[in-house]
Amino acid sequence: MEAKANGPSVNAGRVMDGPTNPMVTPLLTDLYQFTMAYAYWKAGKHNDRAVFDLYFRKNPFGGEFTVFAGLEECIKLIANFKLTEEEISFICETLPGSCEEGFVKYLRNIDCSDVEVYAISEGTVVFPKVPLLRVEGPVAVVQLLETPVLNLVNFASLVATNAARHRLVAGKSKMLLEFGLRRAQGPDGAISASKYCYVGGFDATSYSDNAYGSSLFFTNVDSLSKLMFVLLVSVLCCVLASNVAAGRLFGIPLRGTHSHAFVSSFMSPDEILERSLHRSDGSSTCEDFVSLVQSWLSKIQWAKALGNTVGETNQSELAAFTSYALAFPNNFLALVDTYDVMRSGVPNFCAVALALNDLGYKSVGIRLDSGDLAYLSGEARKIFQIIEKEFGLLGFGKTSITASNDLNEETLDALNKQGHEVDCYGIGTYLVTCYAQAALGCVFKLVEINNQPRIKLSEDVSKVSIPCKKRCYRLYGREGYSLVDIMTGENEPCPKVGERILCRHPFNESKRAYVVPQRVEELLKCYWPGKSGKVREELPALKDIRDHCIKQLEQMRPDHMRRLNPTPYKVSVSAKLYDFIHFLWLNEAPVGELQ
Ligand SMILES: Nc1ncnc2c1ncn2[C@@H]1O[C@H](COP(=O)(O)OP(=O)(O)OP(=O)(O)O)[C@@H](O)[C@H]1O
Numbered sequence: 050m051e052a053k054a055n056g057p058s059v060n061a062g063r064v065m066d067g068p069t070n071p072m073v074t075p076l077l078t079d080l081y082q083f084t085m086a087y088a089y090w091k092a093g094k095h096n097d098r099a100v101f102d103l104y105f106r107k108n109p110f111g112g113e114f115t116v117f118a119g120l121e122e123c124i125k126l127i128a129n130f131k132l133t134e135e136e137i138s139f140i141c142e143t144l145p146g147s148c149e150e151g152f153v154k155y156l157r158n159i160d161c162s163d164v165e166v167y168a169i170s171e172g173t174v175v176f177p178k179v180p181l182l183r184v185e186g187p188v189a190v191v192q193l194l195e196t197p198v199l200n201l202v203n204f205a206s207l208v209a210t211n212a213a214r215h216r217l218v219a220g221k222s223k224m225l226l227e228f229g230l231r232r233a234q235g236p237d238g239a240i241s242a243s244k245y246c247y248v249g250g251f252d253a254t255s256y257s258d259n260a261y262g263s264s265l266f267f268t269n270v271d272s273l274s275k276l277m278f279v280l281l282v283s284v285l286c287c288v289l290a291s292n293v294a295a296g297r298l299f300g301i302p303l304r305g306t307h308s309h310a311f312v313s314s315f316m317s318p319d320e321i322l323e324r325s326l327h328r329s330d331g332s333s334t335c336e337d338f339v340s341l342v343q344s345w346l347s348k349i350q351w352a353k354a355l356g357n358t359v360g361e362t363n364q365s366e367l368a369a370f371t372s373y374a375l376a377f378p379n380n381f382l383a384l385v386d387t388y389d390v391m392r393s394g395v396p397n398f399c400a401v402a403l404a405l406n407d408l409g410y411k412s413v414g415i416r417l418d419s420g421d422l423a424y425l426s427g428e429a430r431k432i433f434q435i436i437e438k439e440f441g442l443l444g445f446g447k448t449s450i451t452a453s454n455d456l457n458e459e460t461l462d463a464l465n466k467q468g469h470e471v472d473c474y475g476i477g478t479y480l481v482t483c484y485a486q487a488a489l490g491c492v493f494k495l496v497e498i499n500n501q502p503r504i505k506l507s508e509d510v511s512k513v514s515i516p517c518k519k520r521c522y523r524l525y526g527r528e529g530y531s532l533v534d535i536m537t538g539e540n541e542p543c544p545k546v547g548e549r550i551l552c553r554h555p556f557n558e559s560k561r562a563y564v565v566p567q568r569v570e571e572l573l574k575c576y577w578p579g580k581s582g583k584v585r586e587e588l589p590a591l592k593d594i595r596d597h598c599i600k601q602l603e604q605m606r607p608d609h610m611r612r613l614n615p616t617p618y619k620v621s622v623s624a625k626l627y628d629f630i631h632f633l634w635l636n637e638a639p640v641g642e643l644q
């Protein structure tokens with residue numbers, strides 16, 4: 050492997066870009082990694098062969114599953130891991146005491162060409178204690194990787210899990226928009242949140258496509274089947290965010306509406322100077338779209354079916370909606386809660402939508418950003434259905450309703466319980482800041498050095514590390530669900546389909562079960578082969594990671610995924626590994642003496 054400082058590295062004839070964030074360099078580590086590297090070097094230990102496991106101890110958000118994310122960025126860091134002369138000078142100035150020239154030479158030559166990384170595929174549903182990454186290599190180098198890889202995995206996995214949890218509550222058919230850029234923890238927090246919410250099953254990061262396609266108001270059979278197709282596609286592909294930079298960087302589909310400022314910036318329809326609008330088929334031009342909207346508003350106000358409930362609406366809001374429709378006749382969506390949702394926003398939206406329909410355009414829908422979202426969405430839906438009937442607009446009853454405003458898992462759950470008519474949720478603060486839990490808590494622990502297994506003991510059993518270079522498998526049962534994850538020693542035989550294997554809780558003697566797997570999946574794959582000559586797994590495209598994640602979530606047994614008191618998923622070790630852990634434990638723990 051040839052790696053260049055601050056440039057793309059070449060591995061197996063392929064160039065690999067560096068991490069997305071240029072701040073991710075070998076210096077993005079804790080000082081103690083460099084002081085340890087120096088001390089390892091002084092002790093002549095720097096090239097000892099070490100194996101570290103990266104894992105977490107507890108699933109986040111009170112749940113029983115986690116989505117693993119951040120692997121691609123880790124591999125990009127590792128592929129490009131090389132210190133520049135400036136960085137080396139800075140380290141030497143920073144280290145306490147003097148820095149010997151030999152260490153400077155050593156730093157100049159380090160890279161990850163002798164590091165091997167085995168990892169679970171990004172987007173996989175994972176569980177406590179099972180290594181997500183196993184990093185093997187010269188101890189000093191791998192030690193330097195500890196902090197950046199933890200940084201790259203912790204938030205990525207936390208926010209992907211948060212997104213997956215929101216998706217599970219919202220249901221498959223809803224469109225989920227990530228609106229968090231303004232509230233995220235800085236630019237990297239925002240970009241990472243957009244990327245990993247997409248992985249966890251979020252749709253766009255703002256709107257450019259109409260959820261109901263462009264044939265909504267046609268009535269012939271051909272158009273109906275087209276409508277069915279578009280509806281199907283919109284359900285299956287409702288994948289979206291509002292963060293433009295994330296859209297550009299990762300190809301995440303972007304969607305968006307407009308803000309209250311846009312609505313309140315208008316004073317009256319007289320402000321609209323350019324009033325003409327071509328028909329959607331270009332066949333003719335309506336010279337005064339503003340008047341067309343006004344005439345539709347009058348018809349709505351006089352409509353008996355609406356029980357003459359629509360009085361005077363806010364004209365500045367109507368001006369804003371009309372202007373937005375003139376700018377985006379194919380993507381008209383209105384924020385309807387600036388003045389009064391039912392007395393003004395919804396009737397104004399309908400007037401503009403009916404005028405657009407006259408010219409062959411189909412409107413997208415409305416956004417509600419305050420008030421009782423269950424009640425208001427239901428009331429708005431009734432109006433859309435009445436308008437569909439009254440004015441013969443096939444499909445108008447299904448006009449999309451987006452809801453936003455401090456949404457989180459609990460509010461989505463409450464809306465489901467009450468019944469609502471929301472098609473799409475825009476979620477920001479609670480999603481991207483992971484408000485319900487600040488960090489995942491992945492750790493990076495030494496499990497073997499120079500082929501000698503190592504263990505970290507703790508008063509708290511859950512914090513005792515599982516020693517040895519391990520292999521990890523997921524065992525599937527008869528119903529197709531995964532039953533248990535099992536870790537074995539590196540050289541133990543792999544569990545076999547149809548063959549009974551004893552799975553033991555790593556620390557609780559009485560917890561054990563026989564499993565006859567119907568399918569065995571090896572979890573750790575080689576993503577960075579170092580000098581081993583092994584074949585490197587390709588890094589999949591983000592869309593493939595997302596698809597993998599969604600499939601994984603769908604395949605989980607529902608009781609592991611429920612919000613209230615979910616069943617813990619079993620994570621186990623082989624009988625041989627169990628015995629070895631406890632042998633090593635007894636060996637390393639000093640025997641106390643009572644006085
Ligand atoms: N039907 C509902 N059930 C449960 N929670 C809801 C429902 N409708 C809205 N919410 C939530 O209730 C909260 C209402 O927020 P808040 O009290 O700030 O009022 P608001 O609607 O934003 O009004 P305003 O804009 O006038 O301040 C939001 O978090 C929103 O997501």
Ligand SMILES: O=P(O)(O)OC[C@H]1O[C@H](OP(=O)(O)OP(=O)(O)O)[C@H](O)[C@@H]1O
Nearest residue numbers: 228418453454455456475476477478479
């Ligand atoms: O509520 P969140 O989940 O964070 O989603 C994003 C919010 O950001 C926007 O408004 P903003 O909060 O900036 O202003 P507002 O509260 O006055 O609408 C938008 O209208 C949402 O309400």
Ligand SMILES: O=C(O)c1cccnc1
Nearest residue numbers: 228255291304305306307
């Ligand atoms: O597009 C939107 O409606 C949007 C985007 C970000 C935050 N709030 C709303």
Ligand SMILES: [Mg+2]
Nearest residue numbers: 453454455478
């Ligand atoms: Mg707000």
